[in-house]
Amino acid sequence: MLAIEKLQVNYGSITALRGVDITVAKGEIVAVIGPNGAGKSTLLLTIAGVVKAKAGSVKFDSRPILGLAPEKLAASGLALVPEGRHIFGSLSVAENIALGATPRSDRDGIAADTDKVLGMFPVLRDRYRQRAGNLSGGEQQMLAIGRALLSRPKLLLLDEPSLGLAPLIVKQVYDAIYALREQGLTVLVVEQSVNRALNAADRAYVMSGGAIAMVGRSSELQGTAEFDAAYFGAGQRDPGRSPA
Numbered sequence: 001m002l003a004i005e006k007l008q009v010n011y012g013s014i015t016a017l018r019g020v021d022i023t024v025a026k027g028e029i030v031a032v033i034g035p036n037g038a039g040k041s042t043l044l045l046t047i048a049g050v051v052k053a054k055a056g057s058v059k060f061d062s063r064p065i066l067g068l069a070p071e072k073l074a075a076s077g078l079a080l081v082p083e084g085r086h087i088f089g090s091l092s093v094a095e096n097i098a099l100g101a102t103p104r105s106d107r108d109g110i111a112a113d114t115d116k117v118l119g120m121f122p123v124l125r126d127r128y129r130q131r132a133g134n135l136s137g138g139e140q141q142m143l144a145i146g147r148a149l150l151s152r153p154k155l156l157l158l159d160e161p162s163l164g165l166a167p168l169i170v171k172q173v174y175d176a177i178y179a180l181r182e183q184g185l186t187v188l189v190v191e192q193s194v195n196r197a198l199n200a201a202d203r204a205y206v207m208s209g210g211a212i213a214m215v216g217r218s219s220e221l222q223g224t225a226e227f228d229a230a231y232f233g234a235g236q237r238d239p240g241r242s243p244a
């Protein structure tokens, strides 16, 4: 579904991605984990066409997509839920969800998909006519995912969906992600929360300093010294921090 090779991204003189290789198979949940500044958001923004790459290749469904506009990529089945959710606070929940369907014109299909989202996140149905800005952080995360689903994605890119949320809400959000996978969706999720990511994903990539430091099945990575070294950078472990 997604094949990334030797991806390099610079912001002026800063190299944010230095030759990243990642694959995601259809139906997988794959996590990219790493500390602040590792390049995780840059990776998702580059796949989604928001940030331009300097070198490398990204294939989505076997087609090269680097350089395509974000709207084109969205229309071809790729949806990004960015960090911070980017919902429109002054618009209602209904209007925010409808924005996800902007490229579509099949009214019946849109109504059916909206109903599906409201079934998945009942709290959004309760607050359907309310201002999205009044929702809690968890509800806004659900809204951002729901809006992305209205574009009928094949591949969902999620940037830190658990950030700032209470554990119970995080569980609800991930339960929804599992349910979506059961329906055939493929998910690439970026997380700083290591345990959450490894519990959720089939496979995980550890990113550090703009490069992939380690990759493996989630169950095999958890708790190993190699994983710890990859996450923190060999020899640079800060005793005040834990990957949990």
Ligand SMILES: Nc1ncnc2c1ncn2[C@@H]1O[C@H](COP(=O)(O)OP(=O)(O)OP(=O)(O)O)[C@@H](O)[C@H]1O
Residues within 6 Å of the ligand: 011, 014, 015, 016, 034, 035, 036, 037, 038, 039, 040, 041, 042, 043, 192
């Ligand atoms: N718009 C930008 N202009 C210049 N440098 C940037 C920009 N965005 C990110 N960077 C730099 O690129 C590197 C990777 O940042 P990125 O946000 O992708 O990391 P991250 O792993 O997502 O971290 P975080 O979890 O803190 O968002 C960092 O050194 C960051 O300071």
